[in-house]
Amino acid sequence: MSSKVATGSDIGHARRAIEQLRMEAGIERMKVSKAATDLLQFCTEQAKSDPFLVGIPAATNPFKEKKPCAIL
Amino acid sequence: MASDGLHESETLAALRSEAESLKGKLEEERAKLHDVELRQVAERVEALGQFVMKTRRTLKGHGNKVLCMDWCRDKRRIVSSSQDGKVIVWDSFTTNKEHAVTMPCTWVMACAYAPSGCAIACGGLDNKCSVYPLTFDKNENMAAKKKSVAMHTNYLSACSFTNSDMQILTASGDGTCALWDVESGQLLQSFHGHGADVLCLDLAPSETGNTFVSGGCDKKAMVWDMRSGQCVQAFETHESDINSVRYYPSGDAFASGSDDATCRLYDLRADREVAIYSKESIIFGASSVDFSLSGRLLFAGYNDYTINVWDVLKGVRVSILFGHENRVSTLRVSPDGTAFCSGSWDHTLRVWA
Numbered sequence: 238m239s240s241k242v243a244t245g246s247d248i249g250h251a252r253r254a255i256e257q258l259r260m261e262a263g264i265e266r267m268k269v270s271k272a273a274t275d276l277l278q279f280c281t282e283q284a285k286s287d288p289f290l291v292g293i294p295a296a297t298n299p300f301k302e303k304k305p306c307a308i309l
Numbered sequence: 310m311a312s313d314g315l316h317e318s319e320t321l322a323a324l325r326s327e328a329e330s331l332k333g334k335l336e337e338e339r340a341k342l343h344d345v346e347l348r349q350v351a352e353r354v355e356a357l358g359q360f361v362m363k364t365r366r367t368l369k370g371h372g373n374k375v376l377c378m379d380w381c382r383d384k385r386r387i388v389s390s391s392q393d394g395k396v397i398v399w400d401s402f403t404t405n406k407e408h409a410v411t412m413p414c415t416w417v418m419a420c421a422y423a424p425s426g427c428a429i430a431c432g433g434l435d436n437k438c439s440v441y442p443l444t445f446d447k448n449e450n451m452a453a454k455k456k457s458v459a460m461h462t463n464y465l466s467a468c469s470f471t472n473s474d475m476q477i478l479t480a481s482g483d484g485t486c487a488l489w490d491v492e493s494g495q496l497l498q499s500f501h502g503h504g505a506d507v508l509c510l511d512l513a514p515s516e517t518g519n520t521f522v523s524g525g526c527d528k529k530a531m532v533w534d535m536r537s538g539q540c541v542q543a544f545e546t547h548e549s550d551i552n553s554v555r556y557y558p559s560g561d562a563f564a565s566g567s568d569d570a571t572c573r574l575y576d577l578r579a580d581r582e583v584a585i586y587s588k589e590s591i592i593f594g595a596s597s598v599d600f601s602l603s604g605r606l607l608f609a610g611y612n613d614y615t616i617n618v619w620d621v622l623k624g625v626r627v628s629i630l631f632g633h634e635n636r637v638s639t640l641r642v643s644p645d646g647t648a649f650c651s652g653s654w655d656h657t658l659r660v661w662a
Contacts, residue, residue, distance in 0.1 A: 251324035257502070258331040261542060264580060268342045272561070272579035273350040276604070277622060279559040281354070283603035288647045289360070290605060293662075299385070299402055300365040300648045300662040 339581045347583045351622035360618065360628045365648065366660040368399050370406055375652035377639045381422045384645045388429045389658055390417035396431045398443065401650065401660050408443055410451045419467045423474040430477055432465035438479050440491055459489045467510045478521060480507040486523050488535060500533050502540045509553045514560040522563050524551030530565050530575065544575050546582045553597045558604045566595030572609050574621065586619040588626060597639050602646030610637030610651050632659055
Protein backbone atom coordinates (compact mmCIF):
# COMPACT_ATOMS: atom_id res chain seq x y z
CA MET A 238 0.00 0.00 0.00
CA SER A 239 2.80 2.50 0.61
CA SER A 240 4.09 4.64 -2.18
CA LYS A 241 7.22 6.62 -1.54
CA VAL A 242 6.85 10.38 -1.80
CA ALA A 243 9.73 11.80 -3.82
CA THR A 244 12.08 13.09 -1.13
CA GLY A 245 13.97 15.35 -3.49
CA SER A 246 17.70 15.67 -3.27
CA ASP A 247 17.77 19.31 -4.17
CA ILE A 248 19.50 21.98 -2.15
CA GLY A 249 16.28 23.78 -1.19
CA HIS A 250 15.04 20.67 0.57
CA ALA A 251 18.32 20.26 2.45
CA ARG A 252 18.27 23.92 3.55
CA ARG A 253 14.69 23.61 4.85
CA ALA A 254 15.67 20.48 6.78
CA ILE A 255 18.51 22.40 8.45
CA GLU A 256 16.23 25.31 9.37
CA GLN A 257 13.70 22.88 10.85
CA LEU A 258 16.38 21.11 12.91
CA ARG A 259 17.73 24.43 14.21
CA MET A 260 14.20 25.42 15.26
CA GLU A 261 13.60 22.08 17.00
CA ALA A 262 16.96 22.24 18.79
CA GLY A 263 16.01 25.63 20.20
CA ILE A 264 12.74 24.73 21.94
CA GLU A 265 12.46 24.78 25.72
CA ARG A 266 12.62 21.38 27.39
CA MET A 267 11.72 20.07 30.80
CA LYS A 268 13.59 17.43 32.79
CA VAL A 269 12.07 13.95 32.46
CA SER A 270 11.77 13.73 36.27
CA LYS A 271 9.48 16.78 36.32
CA ALA A 272 7.51 15.75 33.20
CA ALA A 273 7.05 12.20 34.55
CA THR A 274 5.87 13.49 37.92
CA ASP A 275 3.26 15.62 36.16
CA LEU A 276 2.02 12.61 34.14
CA LEU A 277 1.74 10.63 37.38
CA GLN A 278 -0.11 13.40 39.13
CA PHE A 279 -2.64 13.69 36.30
CA CYS A 280 -3.26 9.93 36.35
CA THR A 281 -3.73 9.84 40.10
CA GLU A 282 -6.13 12.78 40.14
CA GLN A 283 -8.22 11.34 37.29
CA ALA A 284 -8.15 7.75 38.50
CA LYS A 285 -11.34 8.01 40.51
CA SER A 286 -13.31 9.02 37.42
CA ASP A 287 -11.80 6.36 35.15
CA PRO A 288 -14.43 3.61 34.72
CA PHE A 289 -11.82 1.01 33.81
CA LEU A 290 -9.93 1.62 37.06
CA VAL A 291 -12.81 2.21 39.41
CA GLY A 292 -15.10 -0.42 37.96
CA ILE A 293 -18.63 0.53 37.10
CA PRO A 294 -21.24 -1.80 38.52
CA ALA A 295 -23.41 -3.65 36.03
CA ALA A 296 -26.39 -1.53 36.98
CA THR A 297 -24.87 1.68 35.61
CA ASN A 298 -22.67 0.43 32.75
CA PRO A 299 -24.92 0.27 29.69
CA PHE A 300 -22.80 -2.47 28.17
CA LYS A 301 -22.89 -4.90 31.06
CA GLU A 302 -25.77 -7.31 31.37
CA LYS A 303 -28.38 -6.55 33.99
CA LYS A 304 -30.63 -9.53 33.65
CA PRO A 305 -29.93 -12.43 35.98
CA CYS A 306 -28.61 -15.63 34.50
CA ALA A 307 -30.77 -18.64 35.24
CA ILE A 308 -28.88 -21.87 35.48
CA LEU A 309 -31.06 -24.68 34.25
CA MET B 310 29.74 23.23 -17.05
CA ALA B 311 31.08 20.13 -15.39
CA SER B 312 32.68 22.21 -12.64
CA ASP B 313 29.29 23.85 -11.84
CA GLY B 314 27.70 20.44 -11.31
CA LEU B 315 30.54 19.43 -9.06
CA HIS B 316 30.17 22.64 -7.05
CA GLU B 317 26.44 21.99 -6.56
CA SER B 318 26.91 18.45 -5.32
CA GLU B 319 29.64 19.60 -2.89
CA THR B 320 27.19 22.15 -1.45
CA LEU B 321 24.47 19.50 -1.15
CA ALA B 322 26.87 17.13 0.61
CA ALA B 323 27.94 19.95 2.94
CA LEU B 324 24.30 20.78 3.75
CA ARG B 325 23.50 17.14 4.41
CA SER B 326 26.42 16.69 6.76
CA GLU B 327 25.36 19.87 8.59
CA ALA B 328 21.87 18.39 8.96
CA GLU B 329 23.35 15.19 10.38
CA SER B 330 25.45 17.08 12.90
CA LEU B 331 22.39 19.16 13.92
CA LYS B 332 20.46 15.93 14.48
CA GLY B 333 23.28 14.77 16.74
CA LYS B 334 23.19 18.04 18.68
CA LEU B 335 19.41 17.76 19.06
CA GLU B 336 19.80 14.28 20.56
CA GLU B 337 22.50 15.59 22.93
CA GLU B 338 20.21 18.39 24.12
CA ARG B 339 17.39 15.91 24.70
CA ALA B 340 19.69 13.49 26.53
CA LYS B 341 20.86 16.17 29.00
CA LEU B 342 17.40 16.29 30.58
CA HIS B 343 16.94 12.51 30.64
CA ASP B 344 17.62 12.20 34.34
CA VAL B 345 15.24 9.37 35.16
CA GLU B 346 12.90 6.81 33.55
CA LEU B 347 9.11 7.19 33.80
CA ARG B 348 8.78 3.70 35.26
CA GLN B 349 11.24 4.60 38.04
CA VAL B 350 9.18 7.65 39.00
CA ALA B 351 6.12 5.37 38.84
CA GLU B 352 7.50 2.97 41.45
CA ARG B 353 5.74 4.96 44.14
CA VAL B 354 2.35 4.39 42.48
CA GLU B 355 0.25 1.37 43.48
CA ALA B 356 0.20 -1.51 41.02
CA LEU B 357 -3.06 -2.11 39.18
CA GLY B 358 -5.29 -5.01 40.18
CA GLN B 359 -6.71 -7.72 37.97
CA PHE B 360 -8.95 -6.66 35.14
CA VAL B 361 -12.01 -8.45 33.89
CA MET B 362 -12.71 -7.15 30.42
CA LYS B 363 -14.97 -9.03 28.10
CA THR B 364 -16.64 -8.60 24.77
CA ARG B 365 -20.06 -7.19 25.62
CA ARG B 366 -21.31 -6.58 22.08
CA THR B 367 -20.33 -7.91 18.68
CA LEU B 368 -21.33 -5.80 15.69
CA LYS B 369 -21.77 -7.97 12.61
CA GLY B 370 -22.70 -6.74 9.17
CA HIS B 371 -19.62 -5.70 7.26
CA GLY B 372 -18.83 -7.92 4.30
CA ASN B 373 -15.10 -7.50 4.53
CA LYS B 374 -12.26 -6.20 6.74
CA VAL B 375 -13.20 -3.41 9.14
CA LEU B 376 -10.59 -0.68 8.69
CA CYS B 377 -11.67 2.21 10.90
CA MET B 378 -14.21 3.23 13.51
CA ASP B 379 -15.15 6.25 15.60
CA TRP B 380 -17.52 6.96 18.49
CA CYS B 381 -20.24 9.57 18.47
CA ARG B 382 -20.11 12.04 21.39
CA ASP B 383 -23.39 10.52 22.60
CA LYS B 384 -21.20 7.58 23.81
CA ARG B 385 -23.50 5.14 22.11
CA ARG B 386 -23.34 5.42 18.34
CA ILE B 387 -20.41 4.15 16.32
CA VAL B 388 -19.42 4.67 12.69
CA SER B 389 -17.28 2.05 10.98
CA SER B 390 -15.83 1.61 7.51
CA SER B 391 -14.69 -1.41 5.58
CA GLN B 392 -12.70 -2.76 2.66
CA ASP B 393 -16.01 -3.63 1.00
CA GLY B 394 -16.74 0.08 0.54
CA LYS B 395 -19.49 0.26 3.15
CA VAL B 396 -19.76 2.75 5.98
CA ILE B 397 -22.21 1.77 8.75
CA VAL B 398 -23.55 3.71 11.73
CA TRP B 399 -24.46 1.43 14.65
CA ASP B 400 -26.28 1.79 17.94
CA SER B 401 -23.74 -0.03 20.10
CA PHE B 402 -26.24 -0.64 22.94
CA THR B 403 -28.67 -2.60 20.76
CA THR B 404 -26.22 -3.54 17.93
CA ASN B 405 -28.78 -2.23 15.41
CA LYS B 406 -27.56 -0.62 12.21
CA GLU B 407 -28.98 2.87 11.90
CA HIS B 408 -27.44 4.01 8.61
CA ALA B 409 -25.42 2.45 5.84
CA VAL B 410 -23.85 3.98 2.77
CA THR B 411 -21.86 2.41 -0.03
CA MET B 412 -18.84 4.41 -1.14
CA PRO B 413 -17.79 4.47 -4.80
CA CYS B 414 -14.43 2.96 -3.80
CA THR B 415 -13.23 -0.03 -1.84
CA TRP B 416 -10.83 0.24 1.14
CA VAL B 417 -12.54 3.00 3.10
CA MET B 418 -9.60 3.47 5.41
CA ALA B 419 -10.84 6.42 7.40
CA CYS B 420 -14.09 7.47 9.01
CA ALA B 421 -15.06 9.95 11.69
CA TYR B 422 -18.16 11.15 13.53
CA ALA B 423 -18.94 14.87 13.55
CA PRO B 424 -19.03 16.51 17.02
CA SER B 425 -22.73 17.32 16.58
CA GLY B 426 -23.53 13.68 15.84
CA CYS B 427 -25.34 14.85 12.70
CA ALA B 428 -22.79 13.84 10.08
CA ILE B 429 -19.96 11.44 9.33
CA ALA B 430 -16.83 11.78 7.20
CA CYS B 431 -15.05 9.00 5.34
CA GLY B 432 -12.64 8.22 2.53
CA GLY B 433 -9.93 5.90 1.31
CA LEU B 434 -8.79 4.77 -2.11
CA ASP B 435 -10.86 7.52 -3.71
CA ASN B 436 -8.21 9.99 -2.39
CA LYS B 437 -11.00 12.11 -0.96
CA CYS B 438 -12.71 12.80 2.33
CA SER B 439 -16.48 13.14 1.95
CA VAL B 440 -19.06 14.26 4.50
CA TYR B 441 -22.50 12.66 4.71
CA PRO B 442 -25.23 14.33 6.81
CA LEU B 443 -27.14 11.74 8.84
CA THR B 444 -30.85 11.85 8.38
CA PHE B 445 -33.60 9.77 9.94
CA ASP B 446 -35.91 10.27 7.00
CA LYS B 447 -36.38 6.75 5.66
CA ASN B 448 -37.10 8.08 2.19
CA GLU B 449 -33.93 10.01 1.95
CA ASN B 450 -30.94 8.53 0.19
CA MET B 451 -27.86 9.24 2.29
CA ALA B 452 -25.54 9.10 -0.70
CA ALA B 453 -27.47 11.89 -2.44
CA LYS B 454 -26.41 14.47 0.16
CA LYS B 455 -22.72 13.56 -0.02
CA LYS B 456 -20.28 16.47 0.02
CA SER B 457 -16.70 16.03 -1.21
CA VAL B 458 -14.44 18.06 1.06
CA ALA B 459 -10.82 16.97 0.82
CA MET B 460 -8.78 16.06 -2.25
CA HIS B 461 -5.41 14.40 -1.93
CA THR B 462 -3.17 12.90 -4.59
CA ASN B 463 -3.09 9.53 -2.90
CA TYR B 464 -5.25 7.47 -0.50
CA LEU B 465 -6.88 8.99 2.56
CA SER B 466 -5.52 7.22 5.64
CA ALA B 467 -7.12 9.21 8.47
CA CYS B 468 -9.60 12.00 9.08
CA SER B 469 -10.95 13.87 12.07
CA PHE B 470 -13.33 16.78 12.60
CA THR B 471 -11.80 19.56 14.68
CA ASN B 472 -13.90 20.94 17.53
CA SER B 473 -16.83 21.68 15.26
CA ASP B 474 -18.56 20.22 12.22
CA MET B 475 -16.97 23.01 10.15
CA GLN B 476 -13.41 21.79 9.72
CA ILE B 477 -11.78 18.46 8.93
CA LEU B 478 -8.18 17.39 9.30
CA THR B 479 -6.93 14.69 6.91
CA ALA B 480 -3.85 12.51 6.50
CA SER B 481 -2.85 10.88 3.23
CA GLY B 482 -0.62 8.42 1.43
CA ASP B 483 0.62 11.47 -0.50
CA GLY B 484 2.77 12.32 2.52
CA THR B 485 0.80 15.36 3.67
CA CYS B 486 -1.87 16.33 6.18
CA ALA B 487 -4.38 19.06 5.46
CA LEU B 488 -7.06 21.17 7.14
CA TRP B 489 -10.27 21.81 5.17
CA ASP B 490 -13.38 23.96 5.47
CA VAL B 491 -16.33 21.57 5.19
CA GLU B 492 -18.84 24.01 3.74
CA SER B 493 -16.69 25.32 0.88
CA GLY B 494 -14.22 22.45 0.50
CA GLN B 495 -11.44 25.02 0.68
CA LEU B 496 -7.96 24.00 1.77
CA LEU B 497 -7.17 26.08 4.87
CA GLN B 498 -3.69 24.77 5.69
CA SER B 499 -1.40 22.01 4.51
CA PHE B 500 1.29 20.25 6.49
CA HIS B 501 4.41 19.08 4.69
CA GLY B 502 7.32 17.29 6.29
CA HIS B 503 6.74 13.55 6.34
CA GLY B 504 9.03 11.71 3.96
CA ALA B 505 6.47 9.03 3.13
CA ASP B 506 2.78 8.11 3.56
CA VAL B 507 1.09 9.59 6.63
CA LEU B 508 -0.95 6.84 8.29
CA CYS B 509 -2.58 8.44 11.32
CA LEU B 510 -3.32 11.64 13.16
CA ASP B 511 -4.85 12.84 16.43
CA LEU B 512 -5.93 16.30 17.57
CA ALA B 513 -4.71 17.65 20.89
CA PRO B 514 -7.40 17.88 23.61
CA SER B 515 -9.06 21.26 23.08
CA GLU B 516 -7.70 22.77 26.30
CA THR B 517 -4.14 22.41 25.11
CA GLY B 518 -4.39 24.53 22.01
CA ASN B 519 -4.19 24.16 18.28
CA THR B 520 -1.87 21.27 17.62
CA PHE B 521 -2.13 17.75 16.29
CA VAL B 522 0.22 14.79 15.97
CA SER B 523 0.71 12.58 12.90
CA GLY B 524 2.59 9.33 12.28
CA GLY B 525 3.86 7.84 9.05
CA CYS B 526 5.73 5.27 7.03
CA ASP B 527 8.88 7.37 7.52
CA LYS B 528 8.86 6.12 11.18
CA LYS B 529 8.37 9.70 12.37
CA ALA B 530 5.77 11.16 14.68
CA MET B 531 5.37 14.90 14.05
CA VAL B 532 3.57 17.54 16.09
CA TRP B 533 2.10 20.42 14.08
CA ASP B 534 0.87 23.95 14.76
CA MET B 535 -2.50 24.06 12.99
CA ARG B 536 -2.42 27.78 12.35
CA SER B 537 1.05 28.14 10.88
CA GLY B 538 1.43 24.72 9.26
CA GLN B 539 4.81 24.38 10.99
CA CYS B 540 6.12 21.18 12.49
CA VAL B 541 7.02 22.08 16.08
CA GLN B 542 8.45 18.77 17.29
CA ALA B 543 9.43 15.50 15.62
CA PHE B 544 10.29 12.11 17.06
CA GLU B 545 12.06 9.34 15.22
CA THR B 546 12.62 6.40 17.57
CA HIS B 547 10.32 3.76 16.05
CA GLU B 548 11.90 1.19 13.79
CA SER B 549 9.03 0.86 11.36
CA ASP B 550 5.78 2.47 10.18
CA ILE B 551 3.74 4.29 12.83
CA ASN B 552 0.15 3.08 12.41
CA SER B 553 -1.55 4.97 15.20
CA VAL B 554 -0.99 8.04 17.40
CA ARG B 555 -3.13 9.21 20.31
CA TYR B 556 -2.76 12.10 22.79
CA TYR B 557 -2.55 11.41 26.51
CA PRO B 558 -5.68 12.93 28.10
CA SER B 559 -3.76 15.87 29.63
CA GLY B 560 -2.35 16.79 26.22
CA ASP B 561 1.24 16.74 27.53
CA ALA B 562 2.18 13.47 25.86
CA PHE B 563 1.10 11.08 23.13
CA ALA B 564 1.33 7.34 22.46
CA SER B 565 2.13 5.60 19.20
CA GLY B 566 1.69 2.07 17.85
CA SER B 567 4.01 0.71 15.18
CA ASP B 568 4.80 -2.19 12.86
CA ASP B 569 7.96 -2.64 14.97
CA ALA B 570 5.66 -4.39 17.51
CA THR B 571 6.08 -1.66 20.14
CA CYS B 572 3.98 1.16 21.47
CA ARG B 573 5.79 4.20 22.82
CA LEU B 574 5.00 7.25 24.95
CA TYR B 575 6.48 10.64 24.05
CA ASP B 576 6.35 13.52 26.51
CA LEU B 577 6.01 16.85 24.68
CA ARG B 578 7.49 19.04 27.41
CA ALA B 579 10.54 16.79 27.93
CA ASP B 580 10.66 16.50 24.13
CA ARG B 581 11.54 12.79 24.14
CA GLU B 582 10.35 9.21 24.27
CA VAL B 583 9.72 8.32 27.92
CA ALA B 584 8.39 4.76 27.73
CA ILE B 585 8.34 1.70 25.45
CA TYR B 586 5.59 -0.90 25.75
CA SER B 587 6.97 -4.14 24.38
CA LYS B 588 7.59 -7.78 25.15
CA GLU B 589 9.80 -10.35 23.44
CA SER B 590 6.70 -12.45 22.85
CA ILE B 591 4.97 -9.65 20.95
CA ILE B 592 6.32 -9.73 17.41
CA PHE B 593 3.42 -8.43 15.37
CA GLY B 594 2.73 -4.79 14.65
CA ALA B 595 0.46 -2.63 16.79
CA SER B 596 -2.20 -1.14 14.55
CA SER B 597 -4.19 1.05 16.90
CA VAL B 598 -3.86 2.61 20.37
CA ASP B 599 -6.03 4.59 22.78
CA PHE B 600 -5.91 5.65 26.45
CA SER B 601 -8.43 5.08 29.22
CA LEU B 602 -9.92 8.30 30.66
CA SER B 603 -7.19 8.87 33.28
CA GLY B 604 -4.37 7.92 30.93
CA ARG B 605 -3.31 5.08 33.22
CA LEU B 606 -4.20 2.34 30.73
CA LEU B 607 -3.17 2.07 27.08
CA PHE B 608 -5.27 -0.28 24.95
CA ALA B 609 -3.44 -1.49 21.85
CA GLY B 610 -4.73 -3.68 19.01
CA TYR B 611 -2.25 -5.89 17.20
CA ASN B 612 -1.86 -7.77 13.92
CA ASP B 613 -1.68 -11.04 15.89
CA TYR B 614 -5.43 -10.65 16.59
CA THR B 615 -4.99 -9.67 20.25
CA ILE B 616 -5.48 -6.53 22.31
CA ASN B 617 -2.88 -5.79 24.96
CA VAL B 618 -3.65 -3.53 27.89
CA TRP B 619 -0.59 -1.67 29.24
CA ASP B 620 0.01 0.14 32.52
CA VAL B 621 1.19 3.44 31.00
CA LEU B 622 3.17 4.53 34.08
CA LYS B 623 4.87 1.27 35.05
CA GLY B 624 5.41 0.07 31.49
CA VAL B 625 4.06 -3.45 32.03
CA ARG B 626 1.23 -5.34 30.39
CA VAL B 627 -1.75 -5.86 32.68
CA SER B 628 -4.06 -7.82 30.42
CA ILE B 629 -4.29 -9.56 27.07
CA LEU B 630 -7.66 -9.87 25.33
CA PHE B 631 -8.57 -12.56 22.83
CA GLY B 632 -11.64 -12.73 20.66
CA HIS B 633 -10.98 -11.36 17.22
CA GLU B 634 -10.27 -13.92 14.52
CA ASN B 635 -8.02 -11.73 12.44
CA ARG B 636 -5.94 -8.55 12.76
CA VAL B 637 -7.26 -5.79 14.99
CA SER B 638 -7.18 -2.75 12.72
CA THR B 639 -8.83 0.00 14.77
CA LEU B 640 -9.56 0.73 18.43
CA ARG B 641 -11.18 3.66 20.28
CA VAL B 642 -12.25 4.22 23.87
CA SER B 643 -15.80 5.59 24.24
CA PRO B 644 -16.14 9.31 25.10
CA ASP B 645 -17.12 8.60 28.72
CA GLY B 646 -14.49 5.90 29.13
CA THR B 647 -16.92 3.12 30.05
CA ALA B 648 -15.95 0.86 27.15
CA PHE B 649 -13.76 0.60 24.11
CA CYS B 650 -14.53 -0.67 20.63
CA SER B 651 -12.20 -2.65 18.37
CA GLY B 652 -12.59 -3.36 14.66
CA SER B 653 -10.93 -6.23 12.85
CA TRP B 654 -10.13 -7.86 9.54
CA ASP B 655 -12.51 -10.60 10.77
CA HIS B 656 -15.34 -8.28 9.56
CA THR B 657 -16.64 -7.54 13.05
CA LEU B 658 -16.44 -4.87 15.71
CA ARG B 659 -16.42 -5.71 19.41
CA VAL B 660 -17.33 -3.50 22.36
CA TRP B 661 -15.36 -4.39 25.51
CA ALA B 662 -16.06 -3.39 29.11
